Amino acid sequence: MKLTPQHRLFFAAILAAAVVAATVHLSLLAPVFDLVMTPHAQGGLVITRVTPGSLNARQVSQGGRLTRLGGIEMDGTLLIEEPDQLGTWESYNRFLDALGQLNAAVDHGVVSAEIDGEPVTLSARPRTIGDLPSMFWVQLAVGVLGFLIAAGVYAFRPRDRGAAHFAVTGLGLLLSATAATVYSTRELVMDGETVRLLSAVNWFGTLTFTAALVALLWEYPRTLGHRFPVPTIVYGTALLSWIGFVRQLFPDPGSVYLAILCLFSITFLFAWLQWRKTAAHPVERAALKWYLLSIYLGTGLFAAVILLPLALGTEPVASQGVMFVVFLLMFVGIALGITRYRLFDLDRWWLTAWIWFFGGLVVIGVDALLLWALGLTQGTSLALSLALVGWIYFPARQWLFSHLHRGGDERGRQIHRLIQELFSAEEVGQLAELWHKYLAREWDVLDLQIEPGSLSAPRIGNDAQTLAVPHLFGEQHLVLRHPHRGSRLFTRRDSEAATLLHQLARQALDGLSARHEAIEERRRIFGDLHDDVGSKLLSLLYRAKDPASGELARSALADLRDVVSQSDEGVLPLTDALADWRAEAQERLDDAGIVLQWEQTVATDLPVSTFRLRHTARILREALNNVIKHAGGTTVTVRIAETAGRLHLAIMDDGVGSDPETWREGRGMLNIRHRLNKLGGSVQWRRHAQAGCTLEVTVPLDQPLTPAGTPSR
Structure with missing residues (x-):
């Protein structure tokens, strides 16, 4: 029969139990007088304590000096813990002979003694487990x-x-x-x-x-x-x-x-x-x-x-x-x-195996103790022992298991941070660098090298001192050496963790590649729009036979250029954007025969995201389109002010517009509301007391965008 670790553990436990039984048995062979004694300076032993209920309570009093017992002269050496500390072989042998004579003298339970010069008779009784000291x-x-x-x-x-x-x-x-x-x-x-x-x-x-x-x-x-x-x-x-x-x-x-x-x-x-x-x-x-x-x-x-x-x-x-x-x-x-x-x-499984093994021994031990100490029946003692083990041992074991594996929550938080870092990378090289740094930090290795040759899965080698991990790309792989600064070896759990990390990194790399492909496709589409659609709109502008058609072609061409040329990333000075807005508004209103009054109150050259500026410019353009098409006025006043991180825009006309409450919202008004929802802003239309209407828009310049306002890539 092949011996397993469980067999060896069982044999070790049996041997330990046999030694314990022999030790207890030999200790119980020594008789006791229920007296506590210490050496006296002038010879003999001083009785410092008499156990209550002792058979010798009437013959002995505390403080008495025992000078003879069973015909043997008493001295301090008889109380010595370790006989080989007596100094000479003669003393050692004399000590053992004296113990033999004393043991023979009390063999029948009663022995003559001399206390404070008076003869007395001391009674000895068999020792019990309760007599064994701590x-x-x-x-x-x-x-x-x-x-x-x-x-x-x-x-x-x-x-x-x-x-x-x-x-x-x-x-x-x-x-x-x-x-x-x-x-x-x-x-x-x-x-x-x-x-x-x-x-x-x-x-x-x-x-x-x-x-x-x-x-x-x-x-x-x-x-x-x-x-x-x-x-x-x-x-x-x-x-x-x-x-x-x-x-x-x-x-x-x-x-x-x-x-x-x-x-x-x-x-x-x-x-x-x-x-x-x-x-x-x-x-x-x-x-x-x-x-x-x-x-x-x-x-x-x-x-x-x-x-x-x-x-x-x-x-x-x-x-x-x-x-x-x-x-x-x-x-x-x-x-x-x-x-x-x-x-x-x-590894830690060694301690885990011992804990499981001791679980069975505890049940057996408690059952035997209840049978012996309380005199219970076999069924009752087994039930009670299982209850005690369930209430005490198993909760303690579960606490120990959770203590041994308490790094699980921290591992989860580390992986969450890794995911955030990997999926925020902008370039392949940045992604690879982030992943390499994480592997080195996760295992706190002494060395991390890139070596030639591809791997399909992580592999432990060199007597568990190295862990080879597949590279994210190319015919290469990573080799991590000596985890935790060389204080331990790699385990199967490390290999499984490396597999999970590699899968996460591959997903991040695939996502980054897809994002780059989408950006290139966007650039291609924008290029085609600029070259093909832009040229056709320009031809329509030159061939327009009436101002309305020309204005429509010009507006479409401006929107196309705005989409193609502007990016959602980066910032621009607000004053630069306002200058462009004013020039465009002036050109469009001049063509329509409408006077522009531009009032601008911006104290600082505030940097604003191009995403906010682009959508705000389109709101202004849509508002001017509505004025040109529907107001029928002769003057438009545009007031722009910036206070406390908010841009306030008001477009006022002197036309013959009706009450905004009676308007049926068309595409223009819906577009304005949609853009302001992205920007987290607000809009209001109101009619003047005499003539004309005012459009009031407020755009926050410093608060985060709403989810709907996150620019698409």
Whole structure:
């Protein structure tokens, strides 16, 4: 049967569960007196607390000094957390013998004692899970979590030697932490041979952890050499050292700390060699930085607070049990490095797989706890465990998933900005430049090059350090190297994102090409109108036999020239436009025999868009056409003023026009209203008291155009 990552995760969980069960079982073998004791300066142990409800509550009072128990002289060494801190093998063996005698003495539950010089009888009871202190569970959790993180890496990378060494570090931590938590959290008494065995397991785990750390730095992120079997030598040295300590061949039990420090010091040499070897490999260098930070943050603190003082023969700065927690910093840091820097070539799916796996374990664990603690039936406990998991675990898991993928909304906003930029490009070169800049910014790459050869789709290459993307045009493609400044590798998700971006860029390029074709077609049509229709209108103007026909031909020719020659883009000085309007109005009214009175109040040479000027000129032209055709007057007054960014235009005649309320709107009036709707302006016709009418027009010169007023291209 082929082993899958799920199988390996399951086996790792089973092993961890077995170690937890053994650890709890061994801890429960130690009897308890329900007393809290500390060493006394003059010998013996001071009782600092008697647990309420204790069997010994009547025989013992707080503050009493316990000097003998089961025929053994009491001293502070019997409360020591770690027996190898006693200094000599003689003290170490004497401590274990004393524990053995005490355990034998309380085997029947009652033991003679001497408190404050008075003989008393103390009763011991079996230990329960509720008696286990919080530090027991903390050390146990550190060992289990560290092991599962390391085993999880190996589960997905079983052929990677670096992952194998990392798994061994997790196993070493599991053995070391669980063994130490049994004897370091005892109340007072425990079988001496059990402590001897657990102390040896603790040494084995610590030496194995350190040796695996050295071997790991030899293999990862780049192998430092194949000529010498350095990992084998390191593991062999650790094994021989452990045998020497078990057989007590070293000068004292504290030498184990010196041996561990010597092994650990090799990591600095290998770290320096790895630093040199990854100089030309930014991905490995980024992974190494995070990797070393995780390792030395945890192990360095433990070495400085525990190992170094003990190797120098002084008291450690903090409790060894408490300092076990710093090891978890290393494993959690490496787990975070996997999701950020793809350590061991794993990605965020590694953490996702663990979360799903733990989901099943949580259901089983809660069910077992309810069966054991509350004595519920199997069906009731299963239902209740599913409810608790649904209310607590699954919402927490969903929050973690959303936290891991919170970059989705930002990616959407970035694509929206890209679309705006690409579809606003005016030239092909500008579009290509915008797209190249976006790709470099999106992945924060160290290098982006254009290389020959066409591609049909994005492709990841060179051990996921490069991403090749099809170019927008030509037999070329783009190569992006080292994403996020070389801190990670390209993934399938990056390839999918690049495919989407390339499709967007191609659509923008197609739209730009269609727009350029439309502009060229417009220019061709305008040229044909100017050459063909313009010449025919000019012939009609010269052949006109009456003023009305000539005026019609002249007006059509002016409109044609206006359409062909003027652009909707750019700006012109308002005074220049007014001069053209006045000249045209003067010519047309002179031909019709009408007097023009032009009144103009424009204080500044204001720049106005040609689009507004063109439509306003046509409004004036249409108004003069109506005066010439329908008013029957002799004088036209045109008043133009500009105030507060608005152009006010009034055309007044002295004709015999009727009330505008009775007019039937023709094409001329409709055209005027349509143009003013585009410009966001207003229009009003009114009749004079005596004779004639006035057309009043207001055109804003600075506000945005309405959607209908957006010039067509």
